[in-house]
Amino acid sequence: MSAVTALLRQPLVVALILIAGLLWLGETLSPGFASGQQILRLLIVAALLGIVAAGQNLVILGGREGIDLSVGGVVSLSAIIAGNLMAGDNAGIPLAILACVVAGAFFGLLNGIGVTLLRIPPLVMTLGMLGVLQGLLVVVRQGIPSGRAAPALADFVSRTFLFGLPGILWLWVVIGLVMAFLLNRTVFGHRIYAIGSNEQAAFMAGVPVKAIRIALFVLSGVFAAITGICLLGYSGSSFANVGEQYMLASIIAVVFGGTPLSGGKGGYTGTMAGAFLLVILQSILTTVNIDESGRQMVFGATLLVLMLFYGRGRSMRA
């Protein structure tokens, strides 16, 4: 009995049970919801969220109120840069990827510098950056949809690539393995947990606290940029504020997966499950005809409920 309760305390186990439950619920509401083809489509959407949530996960793990609210802006920016650079031509893909990753890293670097060297709270810094990015998008595009995905990119996201799965899912798996390796088997990973858990002790043990925190924000920008490119492949062209939804969703996926907002514990495997769970929930809400604003309300409420269960550990003690 106690083994069962201990198991139920594991956020990953809870998330997997909820995934099964929600799939069953979806199937009941709308037969065919949990068909193989449909689950594959949900996984692709989950991969888009899961990749941006990897960066969010890293920033949150690093502690000191770490959070990146600018990811949505970076996703939109990246989708637009990629769309315009490739303009429907496969030859433009390498340059587009390079430009997007550099742009994501650049805005992540600015976030990191603002948070560490200028001591601006992450919430304020990244929210400000989101505002800058949104303004920049309006100026660049002047409201006109532009850019088209290259055919190879669209295939990468939706066509079967290996063992019946499209390339983006393989990319997600690789990112999952890299994240697990990074967090558990590298000095960098151990240092992320150390600064998230006790920054002062980490400093006293010679951990370069600021450099690591900057690196986390840079990685968050890069992951958001990758999601932006994939999102272009998914939707074919980039449209207004295509990445906006990822800000709240990436945070929920991380918290769902068992990484508290106070940082220092958790990991990416749970976040992957959290991303899938959230996408299923979103799909069920669409199935029962709840519109975008309704879904946002459900997401916001979900985050608040999650905070009640997982999020409070550190702040309650202080």
Add this chain to the structure above:
Amino acid sequence: MSRLQLKGVGKSYGATKALRHADLDIEAGEVHVLMGSNGSGKSTLSKIVAGSVRPDTGEILLDGKPVSITGPQAARRLGIAIFYQELSLAAHRTVAENICLADLPSRGVFVDRTALEARAAKYIALFDGVTGDDFSPDAVVQDLRADQRQLVEIMKTLAGEASVLIFDEATSALDRAQVERFFEILRDLKRQGRSIIFISHRMDEIFAIGDRATVIRDGEIVGSRQIAGTTPAEIISMMVGAQEETATVADAAPARPAGPPVLSVRGLTGPGFSDIGFDVRAGEILGFGGLHGQGQSAVLRALFGANSPTAGSVELGGKPLHPKNPRATIRQGVAYVSGDRSRDGVVSGRPILENVMPIHYLRERMMLANPSALAAKALPALQALKTKFAGLGHPISSLSGGNQQKVVIARWLIDRPAVLLLDDPTKGIDLSAKADLFSLIRKLAGEGMGIVLYASEDAELLDNADRILVFNGGAIRRELTGAARTRFNLYQAAYEAA
């Protein structure tokens, strides 16, 4: 009749008896000095009188009537005011507001600014001429110097117009003129028939202002003396205790052959200390002694790079050391163990293994963390300290305090540092862990490491240090070597005029 009487007052924290069966009489119109070394129970006693600590046993009488001091508010209503050693000011409010903080004059729900300023002005005027530049009723406390903040805290205590006033180290940051003025005010209060409990670590001040002195040792009241009829030597003897008056250094610390200097410090100055100079030789345990907070920790942290010194030079093994941050000093072979392990040492929630490895990661510039290879490094280091743990993967928070501290120390044993700085390393750990720790330290010294040990427990210093530098007021006042390393000499140096 006594103004304040304590009868059989006792207080325990867990197994530690902070105060046992204390009887104390404070007369009206006297300055009563409390004396005792670190952790003897002085502060516990004053906190009980001020209502911030509830006693377990005993009773307190005010003007002959038993009273129950249920909290700071109750103490204030009974006419008891306390100056807190850790200042209790609101940093972002003005001097005037802070002085009247306990009892803001009001008109309805609003603060009556005119009355507030008038009342504050009365107490500020007491220190007219010694408050220094930029001191005004409208100045924000945060912008003031340390001595000015201490004056505000004194004014705030006076503003309570209490009949019993407790000053717990109220003069530590003040200059001579400020202390003189403060004493004039205290004499005035005495003439008004008020009672003052005065705690200070400066023997000259105690003899300048005190009427009677009561000595506390290990939570017990040793005795009281009229100041006019005693000497500093007698007071120190009472604090040391008769049985230890003639005790010299235990045989546990035989003189070791001194090697070449590994750490040379010259003219080191920074926040909380000035012009510190000493050498640590290879194979030597150099003790830092004196009362709490006289600059010992600040010097060690500055040498480690945790806070930056403003002047001075440091050499490690003949090469200049720039203690810019811990990262830089660790690379050059400096090690530091803090007594505040939950703040500076333990990464709680993470496995024991990750808590042992960070120094090795840094010194070897490692990128990958292969658990089995790391375990081979971690286990001998943990075993050298007889650390008890179930597995390297278990969280460090599952260990006892003593074992957690052993894990934190073990991280320095994988790559041997040239010098080991110990900043009160045994704070809050059990006796057997202490014994393991000190036997390791002596072994490391025997192998040629230079060790600096600050210990707030004098016995640890006397038993282990080859030489003791006694700190007072942020400076080294005396060096005790050989047979001069006695508890008596240690206390005398610690309490000398700064």
